[in-house]
Amino acid sequence: MMRLISRAGPLLxxxxxxxxxxxxxxxxxxxxxxxxxxPGAVARRAGDLWSDExxxxxxxxxxxxxxxxxxxxxxxxxxxxxxxGRSTTARAALRPIVGLGFPxxxxxxxxxxxxxxxxxxxxxxxxxxxxxxxxxxxxVAAAASRVPERLTWSAExxxxxxxxxxxxxxxxxxxxxxxxxxRVGLIGAIIGVYVGEMVVSSDxxxxxxxxxxxxxxxxxLYVSVVAVSVLGFVLDGLLLLARxxxxxxxxENASG
Amino acid sequence: xxAEAAHPVDxxxxxxxxxxxxxxxxxxxxxGRRRGTVQAIGGxxxxxxxxxxxxxxxxxxxxxxxxxxxxxxxxxxxxGSVLCDGREVSGPGPDRGIVFQEFALFPWKTVLGxxxxxxxxxxxxxxxxxxxxxxxxSLVGLDEAGRLYPSxxxxxxxxxxxxARTLAMDSEVLLMDEPFGALDAQTRALxxxxxxxxxxxxxxxxxxxxxxxxxxxxxxxxxxxxxxxxSRVRDVITPGFPRPRTREQVLADSSYAALYERxxxxxxxxxxx
Ligand SMILES: Nc1ncnc2c1ncn2[C@@H]1O[C@H](COP(=O)(O)OP(=O)(O)O)[C@@H](O)[C@H]1O
Ligand SMILES: [Mg+2]
Numbered sequence: 014m015m016r017l018i019s020r021a022g023p024l025l026x027x028x029x030x031x032x033x034x035x036x037x038x039x040x041x042x043x044x045x046x047x048x049x050x051x052p053g054a055v056a057r058r059a060g061d062l063w064s065d066e067x068x069x070x071x072x073x074x075x076x077x078x079x080x081x082x083x084x085x086x087x088x089x090x091x092x093x094x095x096x097x098g099r100s101t102t103a104r105a106a107l108r109p110i111v112g113l114g115f116p117x118x119x120x121x122x123x124x125x126x127x128x129x130x131x132x133x134x135x136x137x138x139x140x141x142x143x144x145x146x147x148x149x150x151x152x153v154a155a156a157a158s159r160v161p162e163r164l165t166w167s168a169e170x171x172x173x174x175x176x177x178x179x180x181x182x183x184x185x186x187x188x189x190x191x192x193x194x195x196r197v198g199l200i201g202a203i204i205g206v207y208v209g210e211m212v213v214s215s216d217x218x219x220x221x222x223x224x225x226x227x228x229x230x231x232x233x234l235y236v237s238v239v240a241v242s243v244l245g246f247v248l249d250g251l252l253l254l255a256r257x258x259x260x261x262x263x264x265e266n267a268s269g
Numbered sequence: 270x271x272a273e274a275a276h277p278v279d280x281x282x283x284x285x286x287x288x289x290x291x292x293x294x295x296x297x298x299x300x301g302r303r304r305g306t307v308q309a310i311g312g313x314x315x316x317x318x319x320x321x322x323x324x325x326x327x328x329x330x331x332x333x334x335x336x337x338x339x340x341x342x343x344x345x346x347x348x349g350s351v352l353c354d355g356r357e358v359s360g361p362g363p364d365r366g367i368v369f370q371e372f373a374l375f376p377w378k379t380v381l382g383x384x385x386x387x388x389x390x391x392x393x394x395x396x397x398x399x400x401x402x403x404x405x406x407s408l409v410g411l412d413e414a415g416r417l418y419p420s421x422x423x424x425x426x427x428x429x430x431x432x433a434r435t436l437a438m439d440s441e442v443l444l445m446d447e448p449f450g451a452l453d454a455q456t457r458a459l460x461x462x463x464x465x466x467x468x469x470x471x472x473x474x475x476x477x478x479x480x481x482x483x484x485x486x487x488x489x490x491x492x493x494x495x496x497x498x499x500s501r502v503r504d505v506i507t508p509g510f511p512r513p514r515t516r517e518q519v520l521a522d523s524s525y526a527a528l529y530e531r532x533x534x535x536x537x538x539x540x541x542x
Contacts, residue, residue: 161371161373162343163369163371163373164375166338166341166367166369166373167367167369167373167375167434168390169343169360169361170341170342170343170361170362170363170365170366170367171363171386171387171390171391171438172362172363172390172391172438173390177390181386182375185375185377186375186376186377188377261418262376262377262378262379262418262419262420263376263420264420
């Protein structure tokens with residue numbers, strides 16, 4: 014029974030939210046329904062946009078960019094994090110970059126990225142990458158530097174090469190930290206891509222949002238907002254699923 | 270030992286002029302937490318012959334683990350040298366297997382996976398690994414535990430997996446840091462006998478750290494008593510009980526009580542064991 018409630022909990026909360034939204038709009042508590050259209054109007058607009066193919070196209074575009082940005086950030090962040098966590102030279106070289114890059118507002122680099130990479134997909138992927146790579150690198154570096162010394166010693170004494178120690182001992186040992194960083198990084202990738210599409214783009218969910226706003230089509234604006242939220246929710250859920258599979262060895266499945 | 274019988278001249282020459290392990294003036298200090306240094310090892314000279322079983326006993330904190338780490342090549346000594354087969358030890362290597370006091374199992378690998386990992390590093394073919402891993406696990410009495418993860422094991426079981434994993438390396442030198450410390454008396458006795466049998470069959474050279482004087486007397490050719498920090502070799506005892514030996518024979522030997530008392534008296538003088 015508790016299980017059922019905890020399973021149904023998110024759906025229940027969502028239903029309450031949508032219900033409240035509906036009531037607030039229909040009672041006029043939020044002013045003009047043009048400012049905030051009700052859930053019914055947004056759903057109808059979503060249906061239109063779905064059938065005229067523009068919503069599926071924007072979803073595919075944004076999803077592709079997010080996955081590309083995330084995959085690149087995961088690879089680069091993991092390599093950089095392992096290097097920083099395990100080698101003092103790499104740490105000395107990379108720490109200033111991460112130290113400056115992590116807190117910097119990545120959107121500030123976007124104009125430069127557009128000049129460099131053009132108006133198309135590459136600049137959005139680059140912004141998503143920039144948002145995602147730092148939390149991943151920082152999390153992997155922290156986890157890699159905390160790998161128990163005896164584990165790497167054991168591997169070395171068995172004759173493991175430097176790269177075998179890095180990828181077969183340090184990496185799995187740092188996996189909990191890596192996955193925590195990847196979750197933050199994934200959200201960063203979504204933010205980066207979406208914001209990039211908002212600023213300069215001719216396609217993608219971010220562009221659809223801005224287009225709705227400019228054309229005073231507020232229903233379309235909210236379709237984009239809901240779509241990107243659902244996208245984030247689903248990708249995050251997949252990541253959690255992957256973590257549960259990858260972390261079966263952990264005591265009590267220490268996730269959280 | 271079979272190898273010696275096959276090459277009597279060869280092995281006799283090796284034994285005469287070449288120790289398996291030769292420690293000369295090994296010293297080690299650690300940087301203290303605040304300021305200054307802690308000298309753990311004051312200067313240790315020790316030769317271990319090929320195929321010899323040597324135990325190290327000494328007060329806790331005197332640097333026994335540190336000494337094994339130096340021989341293993343994981344940390345460097347501040348002074349002196351360590352030779353293995355006449356070559357200066359400059360890093361870890363599969364010629365010196367080690368069983369750590371903390372087990373150091375890979376938590377993301379199953380019991381079988383941990384042992385298989387060591388076999389793979391040694392170049393055992395993928396096809397032969399499961400069979401050999403199972404044989405090693407059965408040697409330490411863990412036939413049923415192969416699919417469990419380390420987090421699902423008791424301390425004693427972890428220790429046995431660590432032993433099996435190190436045996437999988439098939440190194441000529443075995444460094445063991447209180448390997449039976451977490452075991453109940455019965456398992457401990459069983460594994461002591463098993464270790465003696467493996468040692469006898471394979472002719473490995475064993476350097477064995479223990480807190481148990483009884484264990485040292487039962488297993489060893491020689492027992493090295495270390496002084497408290499900064500440690501030096503305080504005494505070397507050669508029990509000389511005949512081999513192959515049983516526990517009962519050792520306990521019943523006329524010299525057992527005197528040796529036991531001598532080692533204990535030395536440890537008592539050095540401080541808390
Ligand atoms: N990494 C380290 N840093 C600082 N001091 C250490 C370190 N490892 C061990 N020591 C100190 O060195 C001494 C010897 O430690 P250890 O070799 O573990 O002794 P034993 O195994 O004989 O109990 C102890 O006083 C211990 O506190
Ligand atoms: Mg110790």
